[in-house]
Amino acid sequence: MPELEDLGDLLSPTLDLPVAGKVYHVPSPPALVGLRLQAAWAITHARRAGTTPKSRYLELLADDDGATTLEQDALGPVHDELLADGVSVDVLNHAGFTAYLWVVAGEQAARAYWAAPLGKALTRPLPSTSTSTGAASTTRSRASSSGTRSRRSSKRGSMPPASG
Numbered sequence: 237m238p239e240l241e242d243l244g245d246l247l248s249p250t251l252d253l254p255v256a257g258k259v260y261h262v263p264s265p266p267a268l269v270g271l272r273l274q275a276a277w278a279i280t281h282a283r284r285a286g287t288t289p290k291s292r293y294l295e296l297l298a299d300d301d302g303a304t305t306l307e308q309d310a311l312g313p314v315h316d317e318l319l320a321d322g323v324s325v326d327v328l329n330h331a332g333f334t335a336y337l338w339v340v341a342g343e344q345a346a347r348a349y350w351a352a353p354l355g356k357a358l359t360r361p362l363p364s365t366s367t368s369t370g371a372a373s374t375t376r377s378r379a380s381s382s383g384t385r386s387r388r389s390s391k392r393g394s395m396p397p398a399s400g
Contacts, residue, residue: 251338251346253314253331255323262314262335269309270339272296276306277340307332310339 251262265273275293282289308315311332318328330350338346 248343251335251343253334253350255318255327255331258321260314260317260331262310262331262338263312265309265312265339269312272300273306273309273336273339277336305332306336310335 247264249264251264253260253262264270275296278293279289279297282293307329311318314335315328315332318331323331334346334350337349
């Protein structure tokens with residue numbers, strides 16, 4: 237069996253947040269904390285969609301004593317560092333939610349939120365972090381029965397359809 241690269245070399249161990257000339261290095265949370273943050277994300281999205289959250293997510297949060305906020309859990313020791321540095325509550329909340337997104341939705345979602353003005357909605361939805369229990373479908377979607385294709389529009393001009 238081929239030897240795999242060390243996972244520590246492949247994963248980003250920190251999220252670096254620059255604030256007022258200082259870079260805060262948010263460490264990846266311990267596994268249980270990360271799983272609870274992911275469960276909170278999944279439960280929130282299930283409830284917003286009007287569906288019942290999966291029991292495994294509810295079980296993960298059942299033992300949570302609520303002593304810390306999502307932002308505190310996501311930021312870890314950086315939460316106290318930000319407080320000690322006297323940042324505003326807006327900066328603390330923005331950094332906290334950015335770290336939360338980093339854990340539950342990945343670096344791209346965290347970067348998109350970080351760059352969004354405070355209090356403004358993102359222009360595109362964040363990626364889903366739900367996992368499917370079934371295998372991926374290999375069935376192609378049914379083509380138009382008219383035998384013609386509609387033109388795809390693009391802000392940068394029309395692109396020919398990919399051959400495949």
